[in-house]
Every structure is written in C-alpha cells, then in structure tokens.
Amino acid sequence: MQTYQTALITGATSGIGRAAIFELAKKYEKVIFTARDIQKAELLKEELEKVTGNKAISYYLGDLSLMKDTSAICHGVIREHSSLDCLVLNAGILGSDQRQLTEEGFEQTFATNHLSPFLMSHLLLPLLRKSETPRIVIVSSEAHRISRFDLMNLQGERKYRALNSYSLSKMCNILFAKEAAERWQDDRMKVNALHPGGVRTNFGKNGGGVLRTVAFLMAKPFFISAEQGAETLVYLATTDAGVKLNGQYLKKKKVIQPSGDANSADNAQKLWDYSLALVKSKLD
Numbered sequence: 374m375q376t377y378q379t380a381l382i383t384g385a386t387s388g389i390g391r392a393a394i395f396e397l398a399k400k401y402e403k404v405i406f407t408a409r410d411i412q413k414a415e416l417l418k419e420e421l422e423k424v425t426g427n428k429a430i431s432y433y434l435g436d437l438s439l440m441k442d443t444s445a446i447c448h449g450v451i452r453e454h455s456s457l458d459c460l461v462l463n464a465g466i467l468g469s470d471q472r473q474l475t476e477e478g479f480e481q482t483f484a485t486n487h488l489s490p491f492l493m494s495h496l497l498l499p500l501l502r503k504s505e506t507p508r509i510v511i512v513s514s515e516a517h518r519i520s521r522f523d524l525m526n527l528q529g530e531r532k533y534r535a536l537n538s539y540s541l542s543k544m545c546n547i548l549f550a551k552e553a554a555e556r557w558q559d560d561r562m563k564v565n566a567l568h569p570g571g572v573r574t575n576f577g578k579n580g581g582g583v584l585r586t587v588a589f590l591m592a593k594p595f596f597i598s599a600e601q602g603a604e605t606l607v608y609l610a611t612t613d614a615g616v617k618l619n620g621q622y623l624k625k626k627k628v629i630q631p632s633g634d635a636n637s638a639d640n641a642q643k644l645w646d647y648s649l650a651l652v653k654s655k656l657d
C-alpha cells in the first residue's frame with residue numbers, strides 16, 4: 374500500500390472532515406488538522422492515535438472565519454513542517470438568517486467558506502511546492518447551482534439570503550479550484566473540488582430559520598452517512614486521481630460539469646483578483 378507524507382485538513386472535528394481524517398491518518402505518515410475548540414481537538418487527536426495507530430497527528434487552533442487566525446495557523450504549520458503533500462479545505466458553514474460581518478468586516482459565510490481557503494492555499498503554497506505530488510482538495514456543493522455568479526453581491530452587500538450566500542461561496546470553491554489549477558500548474562499542483570452528497574452531519578444545526586429546515590432535512594434517511602460523504606474527498610486525497618485530475622469538479626468519484634457560472638474562466642479570474650485584493654495585507 375502506498376503511503377504519502379503529510380496532509381492537512383480543515384474542519385476535521387465534525388461530519389465529513391471527521392470521517393475523512395481517519396482515512397487520511399491511515400494513508401499519510403503525518404496528519405495535521407485545524408479546529409476551533411481545544412477540547413474537540415484533543416479528543417479527536419487521542420481517538421485518531423488509538424484507532425489508526427498513527428502517532429504523528431498535530432493540530433492548530435483558530436477561527437477560520439478570521440483571516441488573522443487563518444494566517445496564524447499557516448505560519449505555525451510552515452514553522453513546524455518542512456513540506457505538505459495534500460491540503461484538504463473542508464471546513465464550511467451555512468450562515469445565519471441575518472447577514473453577519475466578522476470583526477474584520479467580511480461576511481461570515483464568504484469569509485469561512487471561500488476567503489479563508491483562498492488565503493490558506495496561498496500561504497501554504499511554498500510548503501506544497503516542496504512536495505513531489507502536491508494536491509489541494511476543496512469541498513464544494515451542488516448547492517452552487519442555485520445561484521448566479523455576482524461579484525457585487527458575493528458578501529450579500531446588495532441582498533443577503535443565507536442560502537444564496539452559501540450557494541455563492543460554494544461556487545467560489547469551484548471557480549477557485551479552476552483558476553488555481555491553471556495558475557499553479559507549473560508548480561505541479563493539482564487542485565480539484567467536489568460535492569460530497571447530501572450528508573447527515575452537524576451542518577446548519579446551530580442556526581435558526583432556514584438552517585433548522587436544512588438540519589431537519591439532514592436527519593432524513595435519504596441523506597448518506599459522514600463516511601459515505603467523505604468518499605470522494607478521500608479518493609482525491611489518497612489516490613492517483615488527485616494528482617492526475619486538475620481543475621475538475623467531482624461527485625461520486627466522477628468528474629461532472631458544474632453550472633455554467635461555476636465553469637466560467639472570466640468569473641474565475643474576476644473572483645481571484647477580488648479575493649487577492651481582500652487578503653493582500655496577509656500575503657505581503
């Protein structure tokens with residue numbers, strides 16, 4: 374069985390990320406995860422070590438809706454690790470019914486679901502470049518099909534609806550994968566996005582209104598388990614598919630076409646420039 378060196382996954386304390394990290398810990402020599410709750414992180418590390426026998430598990434704490442925390446996590450990883458083979462950008466939220474800005478002034482869903490993964494990928498790029506087979510795996514969603522791309526409303530500036538904001542952020546994941554795949558191909562980097570399925574997780578359970586409805590739906594039997602929901606992620610992170618495919622969007626381990634707006638090179642380029650301007654101070 375082939376083993377890889379080092380993987381990092383965000384949002385591993387629950388749902389799809391939690392199911393995936395157990396598989397990563399079997400295939401990768403070292404596994405790093407991010408969490409925002411130290412107790413959950415400690416419990417997960419302990420359980421991972423016990424279940425998989427992998428003792429090279431480490432974590433970094435931070436709130437990924439904040440670019441300062443995202444940046445601090447990345448600088449910690451860079452200080453303590455010499456290379457990175459696989460970056461899995463999984464943490465995500467469905468925001469609250471009312472538009473909420475972080476203390477840094479970004480809309481919460483956009484910041485957590487897109488801007489933080491965008492910044493993290495940029496900051497960890499030098500470490501990924503040290504790998505022979507670097508890959509980035511981004512957890513998007515078929516929910517991206519609900520919305521049209523609107524650069525002027527990516528943060529709900531004109532009109533905010535939680536589901537629309539979520540949908541746009543997941544479209545951003547696909548557009549980012551597409552553009553990064555193009556721009557970073559000289560670095561041998563492979564960047565792909567995926568839809569995990571409708572998965573029974575904690576997703577949306579803490580909110581009100583539309584969130585409760587989604588959480589209710591998730592309890593329904595037609596939703597798949599977290600382990601099943603992690604399958605395409607694990608496929609991209611631990612098989613050759615993840616270093617052969619580039620700039621693709623997958624569902625059930627198969628490449629599928631995203632919506633026209635999520636497949637537009639023009640949108641991808643505009644999103645890149647817009648996002649870069651927002652995090653520029655963290656990249657200087």
Ligand SMILES: NC(=O)c1ccc[n+]([C@@H]2O[C@H](COP(=O)([O-])OP(=O)(O)OC[C@H]3O[C@@H](n4cnc5c(N)ncnc54)[C@H](OP(=O)(O)O)[C@@H]3O)[C@@H](O)[C@H]2O)c1
Nearest residue numbers: 384386387388389436437438464465514571572574575576
């Ligand atoms: N469930 C589905 O049906 C479905 C469908 C399509 C796509 N997805 C995508 O799958 C990904 C994982 O979702 P899930 O269903 O597994 O949800 P989940 O059970 O709610 O897990 C989300 C993970 O992200 C972490 N997280 C959320 N906000 C964070 C923040 N500000 N800072 C740091 N960590 C944060 C959570 O940490 P805590 O444990 O501390 O809360 C948790 O580990 C998301 O990107 C979601 O958009 C899910």
